[in-house]
Amino acid sequence: MIRPMKVLGRLILGVVLLAATVWGSAALWFDGPASRLLAALLAGAYALATLMLLLRVRPVRRAYAGALVLFALLLGWWFSIEPSNDRDWQTDVARLAYADIDGNRVTVRNIRNFDYRSETDFTPSYYDKTFDISKLESIDLVAVYWMGPAIAHTILSFGFEGGDHLAFSIETRKEQGEAYSTIKGFFKQYELYYVVADERDVIRVRSNYRKDPPEDVYVYRLNGPIENGRSLFLEYIQQINRLKDKPEFYNTLTDNCTTEIWMNTRVNPGHPALSWKILASGYVPEYLHEVGRLAPGTPFDEVQSKAHINGRAQAADQAADFSRRIRIGIPGMEANTAPVGGLGRPTSSNAQPAESEHEPNPT
Numbered sequence: 001m002i003r004p005m006k007v008l009g010r011l012i013l014g015v016v017l018l019a020a021t022v023w024g025s026a027a028l029w030f031d032g033p034a035s036r037l038l039a040a041l042l043a044g045a046y047a048l049a050t051l052m053l054l055l056r057v058r059p060v061r062r063a064y065a066g067a068l069v070l071f072a073l074l075l076g077w078w079f080s081i082e083p084s085n086d087r088d089w090q091t092d093v094a095r096l097a098y099a100d101i102d103g104n105r106v107t108v109r110n111i112r113n114f115d116y117r118s119e120t121d122f123t124p125s126y127y128d129k130t131f132d133i134s135k136l137e138s139i140d141l142v143a144v145y146w147m148g149p150a151i152a153h154t155i156l157s158f159g160f161e162g163g164d165h166l167a168f169s170i171e172t173r174k175e176q177g178e179a180y181s182t183i184k185g186f187f188k189q190y191e192l193y194y195v196v197a198d199e200r201d202v203i204r205v206r207s208n209y210r211k212d213p214p215e216d217v218y219v220y221r222l223n224g225p226i227e228n229g230r231s232l233f234l235e236y237i238q239q240i241n242r243l244k245d246k247p248e249f250y251n252t253l254t255d256n257c258t259t260e261i262w263m264n265t266r267v268n269p270g271h272p273a274l275s276w277k278i279l280a281s282g283y284v285p286e287y288l289h290e291v292g293r294l295a296p297g298t299p300f301d302e303v304q305s306k307a308h309i310n311g312r313a314q315a316a317d318q319a320a321d322f323s324r325r326i327r328i329g330i331p332g333m334e335a336n337t338a339p340v341g342g343l344g345r346p347t348s349s350n351a352q353p354a355e356s357e358h359e360p361n362p363t
Contacts, residue, residue: 306329
């Protein structure tokens with residue numbers, strides 16, 4: 001029994017070292033020197049050095065120890081790479097939002113509200129606005145699909161008395177000439193960026209202007225205690241202030257648009273447990289429906305069908321009451337208080353006519 005267990009242990013360690021070698025070579029390629037030739041040479045040298053240790057050094061445990069030391073040195077270098085707020089950013093992520101907090105009054109700076117003519121042709125515009133968190137009425141989840149049901153970009157939008165909405169979209173902060181890559185997102189290639197925006201920007205660009213590929217946008221009213229919604233709003237505000245002072249890296253798996261939402265909801269008790277449906281972000285609305293945070297009592301298929309807002313968004317386009325018009329007919333939108341998917345134990349609320357919930361957005 002002892003000998004087979006040793007063989008199995010060495011096999012497992014060998015597989016782990018192989019995976020570490022592949023990851024380490026990729027880290028040197030993506031996060032190493034700007035020179036592609038030098039990065040390729042370093043990545044190849046690391047892989048070759050590990051392979052030679054495993055093939056030539058005996059006893060085997062000494063080879064494994066040498067490979068682990070080499071990997072530890074690489075990890076030390078990789079963890080030393082620091083994020084930055086000082087790069088040549090693309091126009092749509094050039095400004096950082098931040099906020100001043102004075103009791104219940106939160107003044108948000110640099111709210112993005114671009115005037116789009118196409119996805120890439122726009123006039124940049126920002127504004128500042130003060131929100132009273134005691135007048136928070138709702139929180140909506142926005143799910144955006146472009147490559148099948150399993151993957152979605154998720155956004156949270158906070159609704160206030162009088163029709164104001166403030167949306168938070170957690171994204172990569174890309175430099176000029178840089179494109180998004182899922183693989184690169186596993187490495188330190190992008191800073192984490194909170195787009196803090198008017199819905200006529202962050203929703204409308206997806207529903208009305210993105211064509212290659214087109215995107216399907218769904219808006220869901222989330223159900224839970226309004227007090228938890230206020231706590232979550234303040235958590236988002238504190239997070240954008242932290243990122244302004246101390247940037248962080250985006251990660252495709254652990255620090256992305258959906259896992260960051262889940263991490264932020266931990267400020268409240270009773271948030272849903274981590275699920276594979278959070279990692280497979282396209283299933284987040286279905287998961288929230290299963291745990292009672294989304295339109296309780298209404299079948300999910302019906303909720304999803306009515307939550308699709310592309311047609312309403314295209315009809316509303318630049319209308320001042322864009323936020324109200326895209327929500328007409330969505331289950332739960334008639335509620336006065338219905339926050340917060342994943343923010344606490346669900347609660348019921350009294351229904352009111354949908355059209356009376358919000359006045360046209362004055363901004």
